[in-house]
Amino acid sequence: MSSSPAPSPTDCLANIRVVLSHTSHPGNIGSTARAMKNMGLTRLYLVNPKEFPSEVATSLASSADDVLDNAIVVDSIEKALEGTSIQVAMTARRRELTLPLQTPRKLVPELIAEAQSGTEIALVFGTEMSGLTMDEVRQCNRMVTIPTNPDYSSLNLSQAVQVLTYELRATLLDDVSYLEEKRHYASHEYIELFFKHLEETLITIGFLRPHAPKRLMPRLRRLFLRTHLEQEEVDILRGICRAAVEFERKPLPPGKTDA
Template sequence: MQTPKSSPLDHIRVVLSHTSHPGNIGSTARAMKTMGLSRLYLVNPKFFPDPQAETLASGAVDLLEGAIVVDRLEDALAGCTQVVALSARRRELTVPVQNPRELAPVLIKEARRGADVAIVFGTEMSGLTNEEVRQCNRVVSIPANPEYSSLNLAQAVQVIAYELRMAVDTDLEHLQERHELASHDDIERMYAHMETALIDIGFLNPRYPKRLMPRLRRLFGRIQLEKVEVDILRGMLRAAVEPPAGRRVVAMPGDEEKSGSAE
């Protein structure tokens, strides 16, 4: 059985201090899991475990079940080399304030080395106390609207978690629909079929072909044709040369002038 690949996100703790509403704990777990974070620490939560937390976790109950509950912030930060306080208020600070986009690559670099990182979030009403902030060696602030910077706890976690995710992985290939690419042989057969069909319908004069086929090769050569696309094109060519019995083929004005018209 193959061992799951380790991620730097596995070294990042989300620490919620003195959370009042259990729903915010559940919503935080959901925000974390969507971005690949899994280590949740709770410092003296008012209500936990709680059914409301499980309801709002919405598929991330495993994070709640694995959450570590402690009485003191010091216990949640034990062993961490980078401890980040989230704060939206002006404080008398000895460390500079960074935004999440600036800080995330720094934290991920530390996590890649195998060090543990903690990001600390305060209560819903008042955030972190000055004493809690002093236990951190970095401060991060989300650059929200200065006239209305109120963020729900889980929303703040989501913003930070998103920036951490972006610092690790921006690949969206798993969302792309995948199809089998056409082989060289498939494409060469298509060109041969195309040339024959264009001659049959009078668009290509074999005595004066000019550069029609090289131009068509250049046109289709700009993209990577998929096998299904080659099949569609060849089906169109067959329909053009061999119209179904009983279907009326209407000649458009000027059709007689189009033979060999491509330079």
């Protein structure tokens, strides 16, 4: 009986949608789709885009065509937010509202916790020139801003999407053990057998004098134990020991001496 695949830390991203309101240039829609797919998000909502579908959008999506093909086009922000419990307004200025303005890094842990519990979340972005309207912002219950250089704060729409979606994915994958190949560390007994093998080898090749060992073996133990050896690495080291002993015992060719 086949077992179901283990859940991925990024599965909760399926509960997060990106909403673009009144996008004027189709290239920004395509670039947004590319940014989303890079970070594992696939649900795109478009509120009254000026031009969509578009060959320009498809070209700039750069193989994120599936995100564009499944994009949902609606005629109001209310429809784009249907079914969501958290709506995050992306804004470049503080506005006259009581909601606190947060950075992506500060807000993202809350968004992830909510998404993991099944909450539907919308990340809402406005037009390229003026951003979200006050009415659109009022329909959101979170506000986020990207802390750009105050002397030059201009961000492309897709860049803003990329920053926020990157923070989501990076926070989810902070546990690097998910990214790394599973390591099989050698057991205590396995390493002790290696140290015994190593000591015998060093004696055989004349590197270690058994009656005057000084501190060679303790130093070698400390050296190897610092590396947290994997089982395969111990096998390689023992293979080197065997090869060294075999080389030491190999008879010399006729006519050759070891002098």
